[in-house]
Amino acid sequence: MSDSFVLVINSGSSSLKFAVIDSQSGEAVLSGLGECFGLADARMSWKFNGQKSEIAVEGEENHHKLAIGKLVGLTEELGLASNIVAIGHRIVHGGEKFTKTVRIDEAVTAEIEKLADLAPLHNPAGAIGIRAAIEAFPALPQFAVFDTAFHQTMPEKAFTGAIASELYSEYGIRRYGFHGTSHYFVSREAAKMLNxxxxxxxxxxxxxxxxxxxxxxxxxxxxxxxxxxxxxxxxxxxxxxxxxxxxxxxxxxxxxxxxxxxxxxxxxxxxxxxxxxxxxxxxxxxxxxxxxxxxxxxxxxxxxxxxxxxxxxxxxxxxxxxxxxxxxxxxxxxxxxxxxxxxxxxxxxxxxxxxxxxxxxxxxxxxxxxxxxxxxxxxxxxxxxxxxxxxxxxxxx
Incomplete structure:
Protein backbone atom coordinates (compact mmCIF):
# COMPACT_ATOMS: atom_id res chain seq x y z
CA MET A 1 0.00 0.00 0.00
CA SER A 2 1.32 3.44 -0.91
CA ASP A 3 1.17 6.47 1.36
CA SER A 4 -0.73 8.66 -1.12
CA PHE A 5 -4.51 8.42 -1.36
CA VAL A 6 -6.99 10.27 -3.53
CA LEU A 7 -10.54 10.96 -2.36
CA VAL A 8 -12.80 10.33 -5.37
CA ILE A 9 -16.23 12.00 -5.34
CA ASN A 10 -19.10 11.27 -7.72
CA SER A 11 -21.91 13.67 -6.93
CA GLY A 12 -25.41 12.88 -8.22
CA SER A 13 -28.59 14.90 -7.99
CA SER A 14 -29.71 13.07 -4.83
CA SER A 15 -26.64 11.01 -3.99
CA LEU A 16 -22.90 11.12 -3.37
CA LYS A 17 -20.59 8.19 -4.07
CA PHE A 18 -17.14 8.41 -2.55
CA ALA A 19 -13.99 6.33 -2.24
CA VAL A 20 -10.49 6.76 -0.90
CA ILE A 21 -8.25 5.18 -3.53
CA ASP A 22 -4.65 4.04 -3.20
CA SER A 23 -3.09 5.97 -6.10
CA GLN A 24 -0.61 3.19 -6.92
CA SER A 25 -2.57 -0.05 -6.49
CA GLY A 26 -6.06 1.24 -7.31
CA GLU A 27 -7.41 -0.40 -4.15
CA ALA A 28 -10.41 1.28 -2.54
CA VAL A 29 -9.31 1.76 1.08
CA LEU A 30 -12.70 3.27 1.94
CA SER A 31 -15.86 3.29 -0.18
CA GLY A 32 -19.29 4.64 0.51
CA LEU A 33 -22.55 6.17 -0.61
CA GLY A 34 -24.74 9.04 0.50
CA GLU A 35 -28.32 8.65 -0.72
CA CYS A 36 -31.86 9.99 -0.49
CA PHE A 37 -30.55 13.57 -0.39
CA GLY A 38 -33.39 16.05 -0.23
CA LEU A 39 -35.55 13.59 1.72
CA ALA A 40 -36.12 13.03 5.42
CA ASP A 41 -34.25 9.70 5.39
CA ALA A 42 -30.99 11.01 3.86
CA ARG A 43 -28.14 8.76 4.98
CA MET A 44 -24.53 7.74 4.43
CA SER A 45 -23.10 4.23 4.42
CA TRP A 46 -19.50 3.07 3.95
CA LYS A 47 -17.22 0.09 4.01
CA PHE A 48 -13.79 0.07 5.68
CA ASN A 49 -11.66 -3.01 6.43
CA GLY A 50 -14.61 -5.24 5.56
CA GLN A 51 -16.88 -3.54 8.09
CA LYS A 52 -20.03 -1.71 6.98
CA SER A 53 -21.43 1.32 8.82
CA GLU A 54 -24.30 3.74 8.29
CA ILE A 55 -25.39 7.10 9.72
CA ALA A 56 -28.22 9.55 9.07
CA VAL A 57 -27.46 12.85 7.33
CA GLU A 58 -29.58 15.14 9.46
CA GLY A 59 -30.74 18.55 8.31
CA GLU A 60 -33.46 19.76 5.99
CA GLU A 61 -31.25 20.91 3.08
CA ASN A 62 -27.68 21.09 1.71
CA HIS A 63 -27.27 17.34 2.17
CA HIS A 64 -24.27 17.24 -0.20
CA LYS A 65 -22.47 19.78 1.98
CA LEU A 66 -23.49 18.01 5.18
CA ALA A 67 -22.36 14.62 3.84
CA ILE A 68 -18.97 15.93 2.74
CA GLY A 69 -18.59 17.54 6.15
CA LYS A 70 -19.19 14.14 7.73
CA LEU A 71 -16.70 12.66 5.26
CA VAL A 72 -13.99 14.99 6.61
CA GLY A 73 -14.58 13.64 10.12
CA LEU A 74 -14.72 10.06 8.86
CA THR A 75 -11.33 10.22 7.09
CA GLU A 76 -9.80 11.75 10.23
CA GLU A 77 -11.40 9.15 12.50
CA LEU A 78 -10.14 6.27 10.33
CA GLY A 79 -6.61 7.68 10.13
CA LEU A 80 -6.75 8.33 6.37
CA ALA A 81 -6.88 12.13 6.23
CA SER A 82 -3.14 12.76 6.51
CA ASN A 83 -2.42 10.57 3.45
CA ILE A 84 -5.04 12.13 1.15
CA VAL A 85 -3.07 14.22 -1.37
CA ALA A 86 -5.88 15.24 -3.76
CA ILE A 87 -9.58 15.06 -4.48
CA GLY A 88 -10.83 13.86 -7.87
CA HIS A 89 -14.37 14.60 -9.05
CA ARG A 90 -16.19 12.57 -11.68
CA ILE A 91 -18.01 15.05 -13.92
CA VAL A 92 -20.36 13.64 -16.54
CA HIS A 93 -20.22 16.29 -19.26
CA GLY A 94 -17.25 18.37 -20.38
CA GLY A 95 -18.73 19.36 -23.73
CA GLU A 96 -16.03 20.38 -26.21
CA LYS A 97 -14.37 22.60 -23.61
CA PHE A 98 -12.74 19.85 -21.56
CA THR A 99 -10.72 17.23 -23.43
CA LYS A 100 -8.70 16.01 -20.44
CA THR A 101 -8.54 16.09 -16.65
CA VAL A 102 -8.11 19.61 -15.25
CA ARG A 103 -7.26 21.18 -11.92
CA ILE A 104 -10.34 22.85 -10.48
CA ASP A 105 -10.56 26.58 -9.89
CA GLU A 106 -13.54 28.94 -9.89
CA ALA A 107 -13.44 29.32 -13.69
CA VAL A 108 -13.56 25.53 -14.19
CA THR A 109 -16.44 25.17 -11.73
CA ALA A 110 -18.37 27.95 -13.47
CA GLU A 111 -17.80 26.28 -16.86
CA ILE A 112 -19.09 22.96 -15.51
CA GLU A 113 -22.23 24.78 -14.36
CA LYS A 114 -22.58 26.42 -17.80
CA LEU A 115 -22.63 22.96 -19.38
CA ALA A 116 -25.74 22.07 -17.35
CA ASP A 117 -27.86 22.30 -20.51
CA LEU A 118 -26.03 19.22 -21.82
CA ALA A 119 -26.36 17.23 -18.57
CA PRO A 120 -29.11 18.84 -16.46
CA LEU A 121 -29.25 16.04 -13.89
CA HIS A 122 -25.51 15.55 -13.48
CA ASN A 123 -23.43 18.71 -14.00
CA PRO A 124 -25.23 20.94 -11.45
CA ALA A 125 -24.87 18.16 -8.88
CA GLY A 126 -21.19 17.77 -9.79
CA ALA A 127 -20.63 21.49 -9.22
CA ILE A 128 -22.42 21.31 -5.85
CA GLY A 129 -20.08 18.48 -4.85
CA ILE A 130 -17.05 20.48 -5.97
CA ARG A 131 -18.03 23.58 -4.02
CA ALA A 132 -18.78 21.56 -0.88
CA ALA A 133 -15.47 19.67 -1.16
CA ILE A 134 -13.46 22.88 -1.64
CA GLU A 135 -15.05 24.30 1.52
CA ALA A 136 -14.48 21.08 3.48
CA PHE A 137 -10.94 20.38 2.21
CA PRO A 138 -9.56 23.89 1.44
CA ALA A 139 -5.89 22.81 1.54
CA LEU A 140 -6.21 19.94 -0.97
CA PRO A 141 -5.84 20.32 -4.75
CA GLN A 142 -8.99 19.19 -6.57
CA PHE A 143 -9.38 17.83 -10.10
CA ALA A 144 -12.25 17.22 -12.52
CA VAL A 145 -12.28 14.06 -14.65
CA PHE A 146 -14.87 14.08 -17.44
CA ASP A 147 -16.86 11.12 -18.80
CA THR A 148 -16.87 12.75 -22.22
CA ALA A 149 -13.15 13.65 -22.45
CA PHE A 150 -11.89 10.31 -23.82
CA HIS A 151 -14.26 10.59 -26.78
CA GLN A 152 -12.98 14.01 -27.90
CA THR A 153 -10.61 12.19 -30.28
CA MET A 154 -13.54 11.04 -32.44
CA PRO A 155 -13.23 12.27 -36.03
CA GLU A 156 -15.76 14.80 -37.29
CA LYS A 157 -17.50 12.18 -39.44
CA ALA A 158 -18.22 10.14 -36.28
CA PHE A 159 -19.49 12.91 -34.02
CA THR A 160 -21.46 14.98 -36.54
CA GLY A 161 -25.21 14.47 -36.67
CA ALA A 162 -26.97 14.43 -40.05
CA ILE A 163 -28.89 17.58 -39.10
CA ALA A 164 -28.82 21.28 -39.98
CA SER A 165 -25.31 22.56 -39.25
CA GLU A 166 -26.58 25.48 -37.15
CA LEU A 167 -27.86 23.00 -34.58
CA TYR A 168 -24.22 22.16 -33.93
CA SER A 169 -22.79 25.67 -34.27
CA GLU A 170 -25.49 27.30 -32.09
CA TYR A 171 -26.38 24.56 -29.59
CA GLY A 172 -23.46 22.13 -29.66
CA ILE A 173 -25.67 19.21 -30.76
CA ARG A 174 -23.31 16.36 -31.71
CA ARG A 175 -22.20 12.96 -30.45
CA TYR A 176 -20.28 13.29 -27.16
CA GLY A 177 -20.29 9.79 -25.70
CA PHE A 178 -19.99 8.73 -22.05
CA HIS A 179 -18.35 5.99 -19.93
CA GLY A 180 -15.05 7.48 -21.15
CA THR A 181 -13.06 6.65 -18.02
CA SER A 182 -14.20 3.02 -18.20
CA HIS A 183 -13.38 2.59 -21.90
CA TYR A 184 -10.01 4.30 -21.32
CA PHE A 185 -9.11 2.03 -18.39
CA VAL A 186 -10.10 -1.34 -19.90
CA SER A 187 -8.37 -0.61 -23.21
CA ARG A 188 -5.08 -0.02 -21.35
CA GLU A 189 -5.56 -3.16 -19.28
CA ALA A 190 -6.43 -5.22 -22.38
CA ALA A 191 -3.24 -4.06 -24.11
CA LYS A 192 -1.22 -5.23 -21.08
CA MET A 193 -3.00 -8.61 -21.16
CA LEU A 194 -2.14 -9.02 -24.84
CA ASN A 195 1.42 -7.74 -24.28
Whole structure:
Protein backbone atom coordinates (compact mmCIF):
# COMPACT_ATOMS: atom_id res chain seq x y z
CA MET A 1 0.00 0.00 0.00
CA SER A 2 1.32 3.44 -0.91
CA ASP A 3 1.17 6.47 1.36
CA SER A 4 -0.73 8.66 -1.12
CA PHE A 5 -4.51 8.42 -1.36
CA VAL A 6 -6.99 10.27 -3.53
CA LEU A 7 -10.54 10.96 -2.36
CA VAL A 8 -12.80 10.33 -5.37
CA ILE A 9 -16.23 12.00 -5.34
CA ASN A 10 -19.10 11.27 -7.72
CA SER A 11 -21.91 13.67 -6.93
CA GLY A 12 -25.41 12.88 -8.22
CA SER A 13 -28.59 14.90 -7.99
CA SER A 14 -29.71 13.07 -4.83
CA SER A 15 -26.64 11.01 -3.99
CA LEU A 16 -22.90 11.12 -3.37
CA LYS A 17 -20.59 8.19 -4.07
CA PHE A 18 -17.14 8.41 -2.55
CA ALA A 19 -13.99 6.33 -2.24
CA VAL A 20 -10.49 6.76 -0.90
CA ILE A 21 -8.25 5.18 -3.53
CA ASP A 22 -4.65 4.04 -3.20
CA SER A 23 -3.09 5.97 -6.10
CA GLN A 24 -0.61 3.19 -6.92
CA SER A 25 -2.57 -0.05 -6.49
CA GLY A 26 -6.06 1.24 -7.31
CA GLU A 27 -7.41 -0.40 -4.15
CA ALA A 28 -10.41 1.28 -2.54
CA VAL A 29 -9.31 1.76 1.08
CA LEU A 30 -12.70 3.27 1.94
CA SER A 31 -15.86 3.29 -0.18
CA GLY A 32 -19.29 4.64 0.51
CA LEU A 33 -22.55 6.17 -0.61
CA GLY A 34 -24.74 9.04 0.50
CA GLU A 35 -28.32 8.65 -0.72
CA CYS A 36 -31.86 9.99 -0.49
CA PHE A 37 -30.55 13.57 -0.39
CA GLY A 38 -33.39 16.05 -0.23
CA LEU A 39 -35.55 13.59 1.72
CA ALA A 40 -36.12 13.03 5.42
CA ASP A 41 -34.25 9.70 5.39
CA ALA A 42 -30.99 11.01 3.86
CA ARG A 43 -28.14 8.76 4.98
CA MET A 44 -24.53 7.74 4.43
CA SER A 45 -23.10 4.23 4.42
CA TRP A 46 -19.50 3.07 3.95
CA LYS A 47 -17.22 0.09 4.01
CA PHE A 48 -13.79 0.07 5.68
CA ASN A 49 -11.66 -3.01 6.43
CA GLY A 50 -14.61 -5.24 5.56
CA GLN A 51 -16.88 -3.54 8.09
CA LYS A 52 -20.03 -1.71 6.98
CA SER A 53 -21.43 1.32 8.82
CA GLU A 54 -24.30 3.74 8.29
CA ILE A 55 -25.39 7.10 9.72
CA ALA A 56 -28.22 9.55 9.07
CA VAL A 57 -27.46 12.85 7.33
CA GLU A 58 -29.58 15.14 9.46
CA GLY A 59 -30.74 18.55 8.31
CA GLU A 60 -33.46 19.76 5.99
CA GLU A 61 -31.25 20.91 3.08
CA ASN A 62 -27.68 21.09 1.71
CA HIS A 63 -27.27 17.34 2.17
CA HIS A 64 -24.27 17.24 -0.20
CA LYS A 65 -22.47 19.78 1.98
CA LEU A 66 -23.49 18.01 5.18
CA ALA A 67 -22.36 14.62 3.84
CA ILE A 68 -18.97 15.93 2.74
CA GLY A 69 -18.59 17.54 6.15
CA LYS A 70 -19.19 14.14 7.73
CA LEU A 71 -16.70 12.66 5.26
CA VAL A 72 -13.99 14.99 6.61
CA GLY A 73 -14.58 13.64 10.12
CA LEU A 74 -14.72 10.06 8.86
CA THR A 75 -11.33 10.22 7.09
CA GLU A 76 -9.80 11.75 10.23
CA GLU A 77 -11.40 9.15 12.50
CA LEU A 78 -10.14 6.27 10.33
CA GLY A 79 -6.61 7.68 10.13
CA LEU A 80 -6.75 8.33 6.37
CA ALA A 81 -6.88 12.13 6.23
CA SER A 82 -3.14 12.76 6.51
CA ASN A 83 -2.42 10.57 3.45
CA ILE A 84 -5.04 12.13 1.15
CA VAL A 85 -3.07 14.22 -1.37
CA ALA A 86 -5.88 15.24 -3.76
CA ILE A 87 -9.58 15.06 -4.48
CA GLY A 88 -10.83 13.86 -7.87
CA HIS A 89 -14.37 14.60 -9.05
CA ARG A 90 -16.19 12.57 -11.68
CA ILE A 91 -18.01 15.05 -13.92
CA VAL A 92 -20.36 13.64 -16.54
CA HIS A 93 -20.22 16.29 -19.26
CA GLY A 94 -17.25 18.37 -20.38
CA GLY A 95 -18.73 19.36 -23.73
CA GLU A 96 -16.03 20.38 -26.21
CA LYS A 97 -14.37 22.60 -23.61
CA PHE A 98 -12.74 19.85 -21.56
CA THR A 99 -10.72 17.23 -23.43
CA LYS A 100 -8.70 16.01 -20.44
CA THR A 101 -8.54 16.09 -16.65
CA VAL A 102 -8.11 19.61 -15.25
CA ARG A 103 -7.26 21.18 -11.92
CA ILE A 104 -10.34 22.85 -10.48
CA ASP A 105 -10.56 26.58 -9.89
CA GLU A 106 -13.54 28.94 -9.89
CA ALA A 107 -13.44 29.32 -13.69
CA VAL A 108 -13.56 25.53 -14.19
CA THR A 109 -16.44 25.17 -11.73
CA ALA A 110 -18.37 27.95 -13.47
CA GLU A 111 -17.80 26.28 -16.86
CA ILE A 112 -19.09 22.96 -15.51
CA GLU A 113 -22.23 24.78 -14.36
CA LYS A 114 -22.58 26.42 -17.80
CA LEU A 115 -22.63 22.96 -19.38
CA ALA A 116 -25.74 22.07 -17.35
CA ASP A 117 -27.86 22.30 -20.51
CA LEU A 118 -26.03 19.22 -21.82
CA ALA A 119 -26.36 17.23 -18.57
CA PRO A 120 -29.11 18.84 -16.46
CA LEU A 121 -29.25 16.04 -13.89
CA HIS A 122 -25.51 15.55 -13.48
CA ASN A 123 -23.43 18.71 -14.00
CA PRO A 124 -25.23 20.94 -11.45
CA ALA A 125 -24.87 18.16 -8.88
CA GLY A 126 -21.19 17.77 -9.79
CA ALA A 127 -20.63 21.49 -9.22
CA ILE A 128 -22.42 21.31 -5.85
CA GLY A 129 -20.08 18.48 -4.85
CA ILE A 130 -17.05 20.48 -5.97
CA ARG A 131 -18.03 23.58 -4.02
CA ALA A 132 -18.78 21.56 -0.88
CA ALA A 133 -15.47 19.67 -1.16
CA ILE A 134 -13.46 22.88 -1.64
CA GLU A 135 -15.05 24.30 1.52
CA ALA A 136 -14.48 21.08 3.48
CA PHE A 137 -10.94 20.38 2.21
CA PRO A 138 -9.56 23.89 1.44
CA ALA A 139 -5.89 22.81 1.54
CA LEU A 140 -6.21 19.94 -0.97
CA PRO A 141 -5.84 20.32 -4.75
CA GLN A 142 -8.99 19.19 -6.57
CA PHE A 143 -9.38 17.83 -10.10
CA ALA A 144 -12.25 17.22 -12.52
CA VAL A 145 -12.28 14.06 -14.65
CA PHE A 146 -14.87 14.08 -17.44
CA ASP A 147 -16.86 11.12 -18.80
CA THR A 148 -16.87 12.75 -22.22
CA ALA A 149 -13.15 13.65 -22.45
CA PHE A 150 -11.89 10.31 -23.82
CA HIS A 151 -14.26 10.59 -26.78
CA GLN A 152 -12.98 14.01 -27.90
CA THR A 153 -10.61 12.19 -30.28
CA MET A 154 -13.54 11.04 -32.44
CA PRO A 155 -13.23 12.27 -36.03
CA GLU A 156 -15.76 14.80 -37.29
CA LYS A 157 -17.50 12.18 -39.44
CA ALA A 158 -18.22 10.14 -36.28
CA PHE A 159 -19.49 12.91 -34.02
CA THR A 160 -21.46 14.98 -36.54
CA GLY A 161 -25.21 14.47 -36.67
CA ALA A 162 -26.97 14.43 -40.05
CA ILE A 163 -28.89 17.58 -39.10
CA ALA A 164 -28.82 21.28 -39.98
CA SER A 165 -25.31 22.56 -39.25
CA GLU A 166 -26.58 25.48 -37.15
CA LEU A 167 -27.86 23.00 -34.58
CA TYR A 168 -24.22 22.16 -33.93
CA SER A 169 -22.79 25.67 -34.27
CA GLU A 170 -25.49 27.30 -32.09
CA TYR A 171 -26.38 24.56 -29.59
CA GLY A 172 -23.46 22.13 -29.66
CA ILE A 173 -25.67 19.21 -30.76
CA ARG A 174 -23.31 16.36 -31.71
CA ARG A 175 -22.20 12.96 -30.45
CA TYR A 176 -20.28 13.29 -27.16
CA GLY A 177 -20.29 9.79 -25.70
CA PHE A 178 -19.99 8.73 -22.05
CA HIS A 179 -18.35 5.99 -19.93
CA GLY A 180 -15.05 7.48 -21.15
CA THR A 181 -13.06 6.65 -18.02
CA SER A 182 -14.20 3.02 -18.20
CA HIS A 183 -13.38 2.59 -21.90
CA TYR A 184 -10.01 4.30 -21.32
CA PHE A 185 -9.11 2.03 -18.39
CA VAL A 186 -10.10 -1.34 -19.90
CA SER A 187 -8.37 -0.61 -23.21
CA ARG A 188 -5.08 -0.02 -21.35
CA GLU A 189 -5.56 -3.16 -19.28
CA ALA A 190 -6.43 -5.22 -22.38
CA ALA A 191 -3.24 -4.06 -24.11
CA LYS A 192 -1.22 -5.23 -21.08
CA MET A 193 -3.00 -8.61 -21.16
CA LEU A 194 -2.14 -9.02 -24.84
CA ASN A 195 1.42 -7.74 -24.28
CA UNK A 196 0.95 -5.13 -26.97
CA UNK A 197 1.42 -1.33 -26.85
CA UNK A 198 -1.98 0.37 -26.59
CA UNK A 199 -0.78 2.81 -29.27
CA UNK A 200 -0.71 -0.11 -31.74
CA UNK A 201 -3.92 -1.82 -30.59
CA UNK A 202 -7.50 -1.86 -31.84
CA UNK A 203 -10.36 -2.74 -29.51
CA UNK A 204 -14.12 -2.72 -29.33
CA UNK A 205 -14.92 -1.97 -25.69
CA UNK A 206 -18.36 -3.07 -24.48
CA UNK A 207 -19.42 -1.53 -21.15
CA UNK A 208 -22.59 -3.31 -20.04
CA UNK A 209 -24.32 -2.24 -16.85
CA UNK A 210 -27.50 -0.38 -15.97
CA UNK A 211 -26.06 2.12 -18.45
CA UNK A 212 -24.39 0.55 -21.48
CA UNK A 213 -22.20 1.70 -24.34
CA UNK A 214 -19.82 0.43 -27.01
CA UNK A 215 -16.62 2.21 -28.03
CA UNK A 216 -14.29 1.65 -31.00
CA UNK A 217 -10.72 2.33 -29.88
CA UNK A 218 -7.90 2.69 -32.41
CA UNK A 219 -4.30 3.13 -31.23
CA UNK A 220 -5.51 4.10 -27.77
CA UNK A 221 -8.02 6.71 -28.96
CA UNK A 222 -11.81 6.65 -29.08
CA UNK A 223 -12.92 6.85 -32.72
CA UNK A 224 -16.64 6.14 -32.26
CA UNK A 225 -19.06 5.39 -29.46
CA UNK A 226 -22.71 4.45 -29.13
CA UNK A 227 -23.96 7.04 -26.63
CA UNK A 228 -24.58 10.41 -28.23
CA UNK A 229 -25.63 13.91 -27.25
CA UNK A 230 -27.09 12.33 -24.11
CA UNK A 231 -26.67 8.88 -22.51
CA UNK A 232 -30.08 7.87 -23.92
CA UNK A 233 -28.88 6.69 -27.34
CA UNK A 234 -27.12 3.53 -28.44
CA UNK A 235 -27.65 0.21 -26.67
CA UNK A 236 -30.76 -0.90 -24.82
CA UNK A 237 -30.05 -0.44 -21.08
CA UNK A 238 -31.62 -1.12 -17.69
CA UNK A 239 -34.33 1.52 -18.04
CA UNK A 240 -33.20 3.51 -21.12
CA UNK A 241 -34.50 2.73 -24.58
CA UNK A 242 -31.31 3.26 -26.59
CA UNK A 243 -31.62 4.03 -30.31
CA UNK A 244 -35.15 5.03 -31.26
CA UNK A 245 -36.87 6.65 -34.24
CA UNK A 246 -37.26 10.31 -33.14
CA UNK A 247 -40.59 10.39 -34.97
CA UNK A 248 -42.00 8.32 -32.11
CA UNK A 249 -41.63 11.36 -29.81
CA UNK A 250 -43.79 13.49 -32.08
CA UNK A 251 -46.29 10.63 -32.47
CA UNK A 252 -46.72 10.25 -28.69
CA UNK A 253 -47.02 13.99 -28.12
CA UNK A 254 -49.76 14.14 -30.76
CA UNK A 255 -51.49 11.39 -28.78
CA UNK A 256 -51.57 13.73 -25.79
CA UNK A 257 -48.42 12.64 -23.97
CA UNK A 258 -46.56 15.49 -22.28
CA UNK A 259 -42.87 16.05 -22.97
CA UNK A 260 -42.16 15.02 -19.36
CA UNK A 261 -44.08 11.74 -19.73
CA UNK A 262 -42.32 10.90 -23.00
CA UNK A 263 -38.83 11.35 -21.63
CA UNK A 264 -39.67 9.81 -18.25
CA UNK A 265 -40.77 6.72 -20.18
CA UNK A 266 -37.74 6.63 -22.49
CA UNK A 267 -35.27 7.19 -19.64
CA UNK A 268 -36.81 5.32 -16.72
CA UNK A 269 -39.43 2.86 -17.98
CA UNK A 270 -37.81 1.36 -21.07
CA UNK A 271 -34.89 -1.00 -21.69
CA UNK A 272 -34.88 -4.25 -19.69
CA UNK A 273 -37.72 -2.93 -17.54
CA UNK A 274 -39.92 -1.89 -20.45
CA UNK A 275 -39.44 -4.98 -22.62
CA UNK A 276 -39.58 -7.56 -19.82
CA UNK A 277 -42.34 -5.77 -17.92
CA UNK A 278 -40.85 -6.94 -14.62
CA UNK A 279 -37.39 -5.60 -13.81
CA UNK A 280 -34.52 -3.39 -14.95
CA UNK A 281 -31.95 -5.79 -13.45
CA UNK A 282 -30.27 -8.25 -15.83
CA UNK A 283 -30.06 -10.89 -13.10
CA UNK A 284 -33.81 -10.71 -12.54
CA UNK A 285 -34.40 -10.97 -16.28
CA UNK A 286 -32.24 -14.11 -16.49
CA UNK A 287 -33.99 -15.72 -13.52
CA UNK A 288 -37.44 -14.97 -14.96
CA UNK A 289 -36.36 -16.28 -18.35
CA UNK A 290 -35.35 -19.59 -16.76
CA UNK A 291 -38.85 -19.73 -15.28
CA UNK A 292 -40.34 -19.36 -18.76
CA UNK A 293 -41.29 -15.67 -18.65
CA UNK A 294 -41.79 -14.58 -22.29
CA UNK A 295 -41.17 -10.87 -21.66
CA UNK A 296 -37.86 -11.65 -19.95
CA UNK A 297 -36.82 -13.93 -22.83
CA UNK A 298 -37.58 -11.19 -25.34
CA UNK A 299 -35.63 -8.60 -23.29
CA UNK A 300 -32.63 -10.94 -23.23
CA UNK A 301 -32.82 -11.48 -26.98
CA UNK A 302 -33.25 -7.80 -27.85
CA UNK A 303 -30.35 -6.77 -25.61
CA UNK A 304 -27.84 -9.37 -26.80
CA UNK A 305 -28.84 -8.85 -30.45
CA UNK A 306 -28.34 -5.10 -30.24
CA UNK A 307 -24.96 -5.42 -28.50
CA UNK A 308 -23.74 -7.83 -31.18
CA UNK A 309 -25.06 -5.55 -33.93
CA UNK A 310 -23.06 -2.62 -32.55
CA UNK A 311 -19.91 -4.73 -32.20
CA UNK A 312 -20.22 -5.76 -35.85
CA UNK A 313 -20.71 -2.18 -37.01
CA UNK A 314 -17.73 -0.93 -35.01
CA UNK A 315 -15.32 -2.95 -37.12
CA UNK A 316 -15.81 -0.18 -39.72
CA UNK A 317 -13.71 2.54 -38.01
CA UNK A 318 -10.86 0.08 -37.24
CA UNK A 319 -8.10 -1.22 -39.53
CA UNK A 320 -7.85 -4.47 -37.54
CA UNK A 321 -9.25 -5.94 -34.31
CA UNK A 322 -7.22 -7.26 -31.38
CA UNK A 323 -10.05 -7.83 -28.91
CA UNK A 324 -13.65 -7.29 -27.96
CA UNK A 325 -13.57 -6.21 -24.30
CA UNK A 326 -16.49 -6.90 -21.96
CA UNK A 327 -16.73 -4.78 -18.81
CA UNK A 328 -19.28 -3.20 -16.43
CA UNK A 329 -21.53 -5.07 -14.00
CA UNK A 330 -23.21 -7.21 -16.68
CA UNK A 331 -20.18 -7.49 -18.95
CA UNK A 332 -17.95 -8.66 -16.10
CA UNK A 333 -20.35 -11.14 -14.52
CA UNK A 334 -23.11 -12.41 -16.80
CA UNK A 335 -21.97 -15.59 -18.50
CA UNK A 336 -25.28 -16.22 -20.38
CA UNK A 337 -25.36 -12.70 -21.85
CA UNK A 338 -21.73 -12.88 -23.02
CA UNK A 339 -22.38 -16.35 -24.45
CA UNK A 340 -25.38 -15.18 -26.47
CA UNK A 341 -23.55 -12.10 -27.77
CA UNK A 342 -20.73 -14.33 -29.06
CA UNK A 343 -23.27 -16.66 -30.69
CA UNK A 344 -24.64 -13.62 -32.51
CA UNK A 345 -21.09 -12.86 -33.70
CA UNK A 346 -20.62 -16.26 -35.35
CA UNK A 347 -20.28 -14.75 -38.85
CA UNK A 348 -17.22 -12.87 -37.54
CA UNK A 349 -15.76 -16.20 -36.44
CA UNK A 350 -16.15 -15.82 -32.68
CA UNK A 351 -16.23 -19.07 -30.70
CA UNK A 352 -16.80 -19.14 -26.96
CA UNK A 353 -14.16 -20.61 -24.65
CA UNK A 354 -16.65 -22.16 -22.21
CA UNK A 355 -14.18 -22.72 -19.37
CA UNK A 356 -12.70 -19.25 -19.84
CA UNK A 357 -16.18 -17.70 -19.83
CA UNK A 358 -17.09 -19.49 -16.60
CA UNK A 359 -13.81 -18.46 -14.93
CA UNK A 360 -13.83 -14.75 -15.92
CA UNK A 361 -16.43 -13.49 -13.45
CA UNK A 362 -16.70 -11.72 -10.10
CA UNK A 363 -13.54 -9.64 -10.48
CA UNK A 364 -11.51 -12.08 -12.58
CA UNK A 365 -10.20 -11.03 -15.98
CA UNK A 366 -9.57 -13.47 -18.81
CA UNK A 367 -10.04 -14.63 -22.39
CA UNK A 368 -13.57 -15.95 -23.02
CA UNK A 369 -13.48 -16.57 -26.77
CA UNK A 370 -11.62 -15.99 -30.00
CA UNK A 371 -12.03 -15.42 -33.72
CA UNK A 372 -9.47 -17.04 -36.02
CA UNK A 373 -11.11 -15.17 -38.89
CA UNK A 374 -10.26 -11.77 -37.39
CA UNK A 375 -7.21 -12.81 -35.37
CA UNK A 376 -8.94 -11.42 -32.29
CA UNK A 377 -10.00 -12.55 -28.83
CA UNK A 378 -12.93 -11.75 -26.55
CA UNK A 379 -11.79 -10.56 -23.12
CA UNK A 380 -13.32 -9.72 -19.77
CA UNK A 381 -11.59 -6.79 -18.04
CA UNK A 382 -13.05 -5.48 -14.74
CA UNK A 383 -13.29 -1.71 -14.92
CA UNK A 384 -11.97 0.68 -12.29
CA UNK A 385 -13.14 4.21 -13.04
CA UNK A 386 -12.18 5.45 -9.57
CA UNK A 387 -8.57 4.38 -10.18
CA UNK A 388 -8.50 6.40 -13.43
CA UNK A 389 -9.73 9.46 -11.55
CA UNK A 390 -7.14 8.91 -8.80
CA UNK A 391 -4.30 8.29 -11.26
CA UNK A 392 -5.03 11.31 -13.42
CA UNK A 393 -5.39 13.52 -10.36
CA UNK A 394 -2.00 12.43 -9.03
CA UNK A 395 -0.38 12.83 -12.45
CA UNK A 396 -1.54 16.45 -12.60
CA UNK A 397 -0.06 17.12 -9.15
Missing amino acids: KPVEESSFISVHLGNGASVCAISNGNSVDTSMGFTPLSGLMMGTRCGDLDPGIIEFLMKKGWSQEKVFETLNKKSGFLGVSGITSDARGVLEAMEDGHEGAKLAFEVFTYRVAKYIGSYLIPLDHLDAVIFTGGIGENSLPIRREIMRNLKLLGFVEDEKGNEAARFGAAGIIGNSELLGAVALVVPTNEEFVIAQQSVELL
